[in-house]
Amino acid sequence: MKIHANDGISQSGVDALSDFGFTITTTNVAQEQLINYINENDISGILVRSATTVRKELIDACPDLKLIGRGGVGMDNIDVAYAREKGLHVINTPAASSSSVAELVFAHLFGAVRFLYDSNRNMPLEGDTKFKALKKSYSGGTELRGKTLGIIGFGRIGQATAKIALGLGMDVAAYDPFMGEATVTVDFFNRQSIDINIKTCSFEEVLVQSDFVTLHVPAQDKPTMGAAEIAKMKKGAGLINAARGGVVDEQALVNALESKHLSFAAIDTFVNEPTPAIKLLMHPSISLTPHIGAATNEAQDRIGTELAEQIKNLLG
Numbered sequence: 397m398k399i400h401a402n403d404g405i406s407q408s409g410v411d412a413l414s415d416f417g418f419t420i421t422t423t424n425v426a427q428e429q430l431i432n433y434i435n436e437n438d439i440s441g442i443l444v445r446s447a448t449t450v451r452k453e454l455i456d457a458c459p460d461l462k463l464i465g466r467g468g469v470g471m472d473n474i475d476v477a478y479a480r481e482k483g484l485h486v487i488n489t490p491a492a493s494s495s496s497v498a499e500l501v502f503a504h505l506f507g508a509v510r511f512l513y514d515s516n517r518n519m520p521l522e523g524d525t526k527f528k529a530l531k532k533s534y535s536g537g538t539e540l541r542g543k544t545l546g547i548i549g550f551g552r553i554g555q556a557t558a559k560i561a562l563g564l565g566m567d568v569a570a571y572d573p574f575m576g577e578a579t580v581t582v583d584f585f586n587r588q589s590i591d592i593n594i595k596t597c598s599f600e601e602v603l604v605q606s607d608f609v610t611l612h613v614p615a616q617d618k619p620t621m622g623a624a625e626i627a628k629m630k631k632g633a634g635l636i637n638a639a640r641g642g643v644v645d646e647q648a649l650v651n652a653l654e655s656k657h658l659s660f661a662a663i664d665t666f667v668n669e670p671t672p673a674i675k676l677l678m679h680p681s682i683s684l685t686p687h688i689g690a691a692t693n694e695a696q697d698r699i700g701t702e703l704a705e706q707i708k709n710l711l712g
């Protein structure tokens with residue numbers, strides 16, 4: 397049986413699928429050629445990440461397709477309900493990338509409270525001629541310990557983010573309309589662990605209490621953080637979006653940075669990917685990454701082997 401991974405898959409995933417007896421192809425086929433490719437090559441399963449879409453048209457045109465797999469979490473690029481109605485298996489790997497996204501949030505946070513996003517832009521240009529001036533402008537950083545991290549969306553990634561925050565000695569305030577409380581287990585190297593129960597609070601409480609707010613909600617029809625919500629945040633706070641483009645109103649965010657209501661933002665996911673707004677890319681107070689939350693070797697390995705395992709159970 398043939399499986400085609402159009403947006404790539406880790407070597408560990410390829411190896412596991414081969415061991416289970418599947419033939420796997422990984423050539424990236426252009427979206428408009430994909431229907432032909434699937435039919436001409438008798439593909440039974442198509443695997444995608446976020447780039448390739450699997451819509452109704454493709455599902456209708458490929459009657460022998462049995463499985464659609466998404467390496468990662470959000471399945472907004474797949475017509476999931478329609479595919480399932482047609483009898484296809486639709487699978488993903490919801491937990492595999494949670495800690496990678498959580499660590500990226502902290503990469504941004506640690507960098508932002510010491511102005512690294514700006515220092516890394518200016519040191520190559522002026523580090524040898526204006527060292528003292530740059531030293532002065534990047535003084536006055538802050539520590540994360542003892543600060544409050546506000547987490548909007550307390551699912552897998554929200555809780556993985558809380559775990560790191562708690563380990564650092566931060567306070568956590570979480571909001572999730574569908575989750576009253578959760579027990580977060582903080583693990584240590586020597587196999588000791590501590591369970592900490594966190595009760596969620598209201599959206600408003602999180603906004604007014606937090607020194608930093610990070611979003612971990614699914615894609616939304618309208619921004620979770622618009623001008624009114626940003627206005628409720630503490631003056632000088634920071635906002636992080638490693639969820640989906642559009643969960644933060646990008647113009648409202650830029651306005652809040654310009655007025656100095658917020659001191660920084662960190663963005664991994666943008667409206668209009670892969671051509672994000674220049675006003676965000678050029679903004680001196682934004683720490684930027686190009687949607688790499690799940691892009692660690694460890695997460696990609698887990699995604700590959702978890703997909704292979706599920707495919708073996710469904711089609712093997």
Ligand code: NAD
Nearest residue numbers: 469470549550551552553572574612613614638639689690
């Ligand atoms: P999850 O389903 O485990 O958690 C999402 C949580 O958000 C749920 O508990 C849900 O109740 C809550 N929620 C829904 N609507 C809400 C709202 N309006 N306000 C507050 N909470 C709300 O999902 P997850 O695995 O934690 O992933 C969260 C999101 O992270 C994904 O949907 C995806 O968009 C994003 N993500 C980004 C990357 C990246 O590369 N940056 C990688 C993986 C996932």
